[in-house]
Amino acid sequence: MPDSAAFEYACGQLEARTSLDRLAARGTVRIALKQAGLEARSITREQMAVVLQRILPAELTSRGVEAVEEVCQAILAGLRNVASGPVSETPDAVFKRLGGA
C-alpha cells in the first residue's frame, strides 16, 4: 500500500528545505510518526499537522537541522493544500462506533 499524500508531502518538503537527503528526510518523519503511534500509509493531513507541531521539531533539532521552526511552519502552511484523498475507515473509527463513544 502506498504512503499517504500528507506523508509524501512532508518528506518532500523536508528534503527540499533542509540539508537532509531523501532517505534521511523520510526516516526522520517515520521516526516521528512512530513516536506518535501513526503510520505513513494512513496518516491524514490533520494528524501530520500535529506531528509537525509537536514531535518533528525535536527530531530535526537532534539531527542538527537549522531554522527548525521556519521549516516546520512552511511545511505546515503548504500542508493545507494537500488533497485529503479517499481514506478507508480506520480501526479506531470502527471501534468508536461499536462502543457508542
Add this chain to the structure above:
Amino acid sequence: MAIELLVLTSAVAFVAVGAGVGAKLLWLARRTRGFPELVVGFSLFVLAGVAWPLLLFASAPTPPPAPWLRAALAVAAAGMAMGWAGVFLFTWRVFRPTHAWGRALAVAGMAVELAAGLAGVIRAVRLDDALALRSPSPSGFVLLLGALCAYVWTAVESFHYRALLRRRVPLGLADPLVAERFGLWGWTSVFAAGSIAPATWAMVTGGDPNSPLSHLVVGVCGLASSAALYLAFLPPAAYTRYVRESAPAVAPEVGP
C-alpha cells in the same frame, strides 16, 4: 462442586453478555448499515446466544432424547462455524483490509471453519449412535483449532492497535476510551481462546476435558472474557469516567 458452580456461572455470564453485546451491535448495524458491526454482532450473537446454550443442553449430565441431541449439536456446529468465520472476517476487514496476507488468512480461516462446521452438521445428522455424538470428533477439533487461530490473530491486532492509540492520546489524536476498548477486545480474545484451550488440548493428548483443572481454566477464562466484553461494548459510566480521568493529559504544543 465449587468448580462446577464456577463453570456454570461462567457459561451463563458468557451467554448473557455475548448475546447482549451481539444484539446491541446488530441493532447498531441496522441503524448505521456498517459492515463491521453487522459481522461482529452476528458472530457474538450466534456463538453466545445460539451455539453455547445448545452445547450446554447437549452436554447435560442426563443426555437429551436422540432427535433433540442431534438437532442441538447440528445447529451448534453450524453456529460455531459461522461465528468463528465471522471473527476472521471482522479482524481482516477492520485491521488488514488492504493487505493480501490478511485476506488470505481470513479466507483460509473462514473456509476451514465452514468446512469443519458442515462436517459437524453431517456427523450430527448421520452418525448411527446418537450418544457417541457427545464424544470429541475430528471436525470438532478442526473447528476449535481454527477458533484458536482467529482469537490469537484478533488479540495480536487489537493489542498492537491499542499500543498505537496510547501514543496518540497525549497528542490529542485518540480517545483513551477507544484505545482501551482495543485492549479489552484483545483480552476478550485471549480469554475466549483460554476457555476453549482445555478441550483442544484434551483432543491432542487424549486427556480428560472434564478434569477439575480443565473446568477451572474454562470457568475463569469464560468469566474474564465476559467481563472484558462487557466493559468494551457496554461500558458502565463509572468505568468510562475512570478511563478518561486516568488517561494522560494532552501535552501542550511545542515547536513552531
